[in-house]
Structure formats: C-alpha cells, structure tokens
Amino acid sequence: MTIAGRAHCLFEQSGTFKREFIKLGIPAEDYDIRNDYGQTDHVVDLFWEIRKAYDGKTSIFDGFSSQDLLLAFFPCTYFEAMQSTIFRLGHCGEWKWTPRRRIDYALDRLDQRTENHRLLYQLTAVCQERGLRLVIENPATYPGYLLDGCNFPAPTIVDHDRSRRGDVMKKPTAYWFVNCVPTRLQTMTGGGKKLRIKSLPAHSKERSELTPEYARNFIHDFLLGKPQKNTQLTLFDK
Helix, strand or coil, X not given: CCCCCCEEEECCCCCHHHHHHHHCCCCEEEEECCCCCCCCCEECCHHHHHHHHHCCCCCHHHHCCCCCEEEECCCCCCCCCCHHHHHCCCCHHHCCCCHXXXXXXXXXXXXXXXXXXXXXXXXXXXXXXHCCEEEEEEECCCCCCCCCCCCCCCCCEEECCHHHHCCCECCCEEEEEECCCCCCCXXXXXXXXXXXXXXXXXXXXXXXXXCXXXXXXXXXXXXXXXXXXXXXXXXXXX
C-alpha cells in the first residue's frame, strides 16, 4: 500500500513504530493515555475517543483521512491466553482464595473483557464507515479470545515467529487489516538476543515491546511491500 498521509500509532507509548515510519519519510505520531516512555505525542483516552466517534460526536478520528494509516496496538489484557485460567477458576494467583472470591473476580474480568470487546468492534466500525485504513495488533498465543474466528473475525495474518524479522521474541502476533490488505514479503534477518516469554516476569514491558528492526521489517513486508537493500527475502511463511 501507499501511505500518502500520516501513520497514527494508537496505544503505542514506545515510539518504536513511529520512529521507523519517520525514517522512511512517513510522518507519524503516537497516541495513548500514558506516556511512560516520553514518546506519546497525544496523551489522550483512546477508549473515550472511540466511544465518541462511534456515537457521531467530535473526536480525534475527525482529523484522520483515507490517505493515513492507523496502527492500533489494542490492549490485550482481557484477550490473551492466560485469561482462560481465570475463567476456569484455576489461576495460580488465586489458590488461597475462597470459591466465591474466585467467581467474583472472574465475573469482574468478564465484564471488563466484554467492554474491551465492544470497543474493538466500535473502533472497527468507525474506520469501516469513514474509509480509514486500520491495522489491529494482538498476541496470537492460544487459547486466545480473538483468534478462532468465533468472537471476532479471524486475523488477516499471523506472524508466527517474530524473531525471524529481527525481534527478540518468537511470540506469535496476529494482525487484522481493515479497509486494506497486507503485502506478502518476508525479510529474513540475522541472529541477536532471543528471549522466551516464560523467562520474563509477568508484568515485564519486554513481553509486549517490539524491536526497531522488527518494526522496520514489518512495515516493509506487510505495509509497503518494498524489498530493502542488503536484506534476504523468502516466500511468505503462512
């Protein structure tokens, strides 16, 4: 695809993708409610903005155009694989809890997951109706709430091994493309530090961070479809 406008990175505090877009001459900005990395250009409650846009009220989406690209690193807290242990009432952190407390906690998580699910639908609807190009990112570790095509459309693509594109994690990642289609290159990169997700603390930032090398290769492989100089390409690995 051609990005003649701007890249809007939603829910991205690190600035990793933003900086790689800018290196390629594509203006880019980050949007999030937090600014832990000092990279968030627009500190804004995106959930509130999505709700307003869905209801036809003034929101940040009014400033986006069909020439832009929205890349949404939608929060995975209530969708990722470990949530299943909470709903099975068998989460390791609950082993001293009473059965009633476990169920109350599961019910609370269920309400919050439903609200996040609604917001994901609303974000998709806003972009579909306005002709905005959107890419949604979320983990692809099973059992994942969004992955099997029952609770949300099946992912457009799954990058099964991020380390092959220069990330430090092998962790599989899913992407949903709305109003656009991915290109299908695969830039192969060299070694470097590799981490297993099980080796990281539960709340470690490294679990969700992506490296600049991965961001650059993702943009070239799936968004721009442009081979890079001095890199090796293979056929796309489904």
